[in-house]
Structure formats: C-alpha cells, structure tokens
Amino acid sequence: MPCREQRTLAMKLKKEKIGLVIILVIFAISGSLIFLHDPIAQDTHYHLFNDQRMFFGVPNFFNVISNIPFLFIGIIGIQWLRHSTSERFKQEIKFSYSVLFVGVSLVAIGSGYYHLWPSNETLVWDRLPMTIAFMALFSIIIGEFISVRFGQPLLITLLFLGIISVAYWYFTESQNSGDLRLYVLVQFLPILITPIILLFFNPSFTLPSGYWLLLGTYLLAKVLEEYDSEVFHILPLLSGHSLKHLAAAMGIFLLINSYKNRRQA
Numbered sequence: 001m002p003c004r005e006q007r008t009l010a011m012k013l014k015k016e017k018i019g020l021v022i023i024l025v026i027f028a029i030s031g032s033l034i035f036l037h038d039p040i041a042q043d044t045h046y047h048l049f050n051d052q053r054m055f056f057g058v059p060n061f062f063n064v065i066s067n068i069p070f071l072f073i074g075i076i077g078i079q080w081l082r083h084s085t086s087e088r089f090k091q092e093i094k095f096s097y098s099v100l101f102v103g104v105s106l107v108a109i110g111s112g113y114y115h116l117w118p119s120n121e122t123l124v125w126d127r128l129p130m131t132i133a134f135m136a137l138f139s140i141i142i143g144e145f146i147s148v149r150f151g152q153p154l155l156i157t158l159l160f161l162g163i164i165s166v167a168y169w170y171f172t173e174s175q176n177s178g179d180l181r182l183y184v185l186v187q188f189l190p191i192l193i194t195p196i197i198l199l200f201f202n203p204s205f206t207l208p209s210g211y212w213l214l215l216g217t218y219l220l221a222k223v224l225e226e227y228d229s230e231v232f233h234i235l236p237l238l239s240g241h242s243l244k245h246l247a248a249a250m251g252i253f254l255l256i257n258s259y260k261n262r263r264q265a
Contacts, residue, residue: 012202015200015201016200016201016202018200019196019197019199019200019201020200022196022200023193023196023197026189026192026193026196027189027193030185030188030189030192031185034181034182034184034185035181037181039172039177039178039179039180039181040178040179040180040181040184041173041177041178041179041180042120042123042169042173042178042180046123047118047119047120047123048118049063049115049118049228049239049241050228050229050232050239050240050241051063051228051232051238051239051241051242058116059116059117060115060116060118062237062238062239062242063115063239063241063242063245064112064115064116065112066238066242066243066245066246067107067108067111067112067115067245068108068112069108069245069246069249069250069253070104070105070107070108070111070245070248070249070252071105071108071109073104073105073249073252073253073256074101074102074103074104074105074106074107074108074252075101075105076253076256077097077100077101077104077252077256077259078098078101078102078105080256080259080260081094081097081098081101084259093140093143093144093148093151093152095152095155096136096139096140096143096151096152096155097136097140099132099133099136099155099159100133100136100137100140102132103129103130103132103133103134103136104129104133104252106128106129106132106133107126107129107130107133109125109129110125110126110127110128110129110130111126111129111130111245113125113126114126120170120173124166124170127166127169127183128163128166131162131163131165131166131183131186131187132159132162132163134162134186134187134190135155135158135159135161135162135186135190136155136158136159137190138158138190138193138194139151139154139155139158141194141197141198141211142154142197144203144204144205145197145198145201145202145203145204145208146197146201148204161186162186164182165182165183165185165186165187166183168182168183169182169183191215191218194211194215195215198211198212202265203265204264204265205262205263205264205265206262206263206264206265207258207261207262208258209258210254210255210257210258210259210262211255211258213251213254213255213258214251214252214254214255215251216251217247217248217250217251217254218247218248218251220247221244221245221247221248221251222244224240224241224243224244224247225240225241225244226240227240228240228241228244231243
C-alpha cells in the first residue's frame with residue numbers, strides 16, 4: 001500500500017510539474033506577443049452597438065437592463081459565502097470570494113452606466129469592476145487548485161495589475177496614443193491558463209465542473225459579442241451584446257450553484 005501511495009503521489013507531482021511548465025510557456029509566449037505588438041488603440045466603433053432602442057426614456061435600453069442579473073447574482077454569492085461552514089474557507093481565500101461577488105455586483109452598475117452613454121470615459125467604469133471580478137476569480141482558482149496560502153498575496157497583486165491595466169489604457173487614450181496591450185494581457189491570460197490549472201492540478205473541492213461551465217458561458221458570451229449585429233437581425237428582441245451579458249451572468253450563477261453543492265475533496 002505505501003508503494004502504491006508513493007506512485008500515486010509521484011504521478012500527481014509529475015502531472016503538476018507538466019502543468020506548471022505549460023503555464024510558464026503560455027505566460028512567456030503571450031507576454032512576448034503582446035509587448036512586441038504595436039500599441040492597440042480602442043476602436044471607436046466598439047461603442048456603436050446595434051441595438052440603440054430607447055424605452056421609458058432609457059437609451060440603449062436592453063443593453064442597460066441586461067446587466068441587472070449581475071447585481072442579484074453577486075448578492076446571491078455574498079449570501080452563500082456568509083452561510084458557508086466549510087473548513088477550507090481560510091480568511092485569506094474568503095476575502096477573494098468576497099471581492100469576486102462584490103465585483104460581479106458592481107458590473108451591473110459600471111456596465112449599465114457605460115451602456116447609457118457609451119464612450120471611452122464611461123468604458124472605464126465598465127472595465128474596472130469586470131477586471132476586479134476576473135482577478136479575484138483567478139486568485140480563487142489558484143488558491144483552490146495550487147495553494148491556498150498563495151491566495152491572499154496573489155489577489156492583491158492581481159487586483160493591482162488589473163486596475164493599473166485599465167488606468168494605463170485610459171491615460172494613453174487621453175494622450176491620443178491609446179494602448180490596450182496590458183489590459184488585453186490581464187483579461188485573456190487567465191482565460192488561457194485556467195484550463196491548464198483545471199486539467200493538471202488537483203482541486204480542493206468536488207464539482208470543479210463549475211469552472212468549466214463558467215469558461216463555456218464566457219466563450220459563448222464572446223461569440224455573442226462578436227456577432228452582435230447578426231444576432232440582432234435574427235432575434236426580434238435582443239441583440240448579441242445583450243445576450244452576452246445574460247450568458248456571462250448565467251456562468252457566474254452556475255459557478256455559485258456548484259459552490260453550494262460541493263464538498264471538500
């Protein structure tokens with residue numbers, strides 16, 4: 001039996017080592033490609049959404065109100081965290097969950113405000129809460145799959161980088177030399193690394209499928225965003241961008257549902 005346990009442990013360590021190497025390679029390649037690329041300015045056409053209908057005096061009505069689910073889902077997450085009794089919720093990682101759910105709730109306000117008056121100035125308030133939620137989620141995944149003790153200091157670092165990426169982009173736009181490269185790296189690098197963590201590292205809890213569901217709905221949201229016009233011409237009520245908000249909110253809801261039903265591994 002000890003020999004079998006040793007072999008299992010050795011295989012686990014080997015698998016995690018492979019995962020770590022893949023993560024470092026992705027990080028190096030992504031960083032190199034981004035910073036060797038010319039500065040990326042914000043496309044002004046980004047603010048021209050297809051569904052600009054006004055209802056009840058609210059411009060871009062459906063793009064605005066489709067953010068409301070984020071508020072309630074964030075509150076659901078906070079309530080779950082308050083009533084959770086799991087021993088694995090150390091103080092440092094519990095703070096990460098709190099930041100995630102507060103960030104999700106703030107997305108409703110920031111994104112709703114942006115869609116009322118789409119511009120680079122209001123886009124800042126859309127991107128800040130999203131970045132906060134992204135960074136908190138990434139620190140949670142690292143804490144649950146790699147090291148709980150690494151969660152809190154990493155969260156602070158990630159939040160700092162995320163906020164700086166948005167601030168740097170906006171500053172460069174105000175200087176007529178817009179540069180989204182750091183923001184692109186901060187937003188998409190965790191999306192590339194997360195599947196590697198899920199595949200190569202052992203979870204602290206059962207039901208890690210919640211993270212896969214979240215990734216799936218995130219990809220669906222990006223597709224809906226990309227085909228905003230096409231979806232709007234097919235469906236009689238909602239555009240691709242409005243559905244993007246609903247898909248992203250559904251992903252967070254599915255994740256919280258998995259949190260409620262999981263056990264310590």
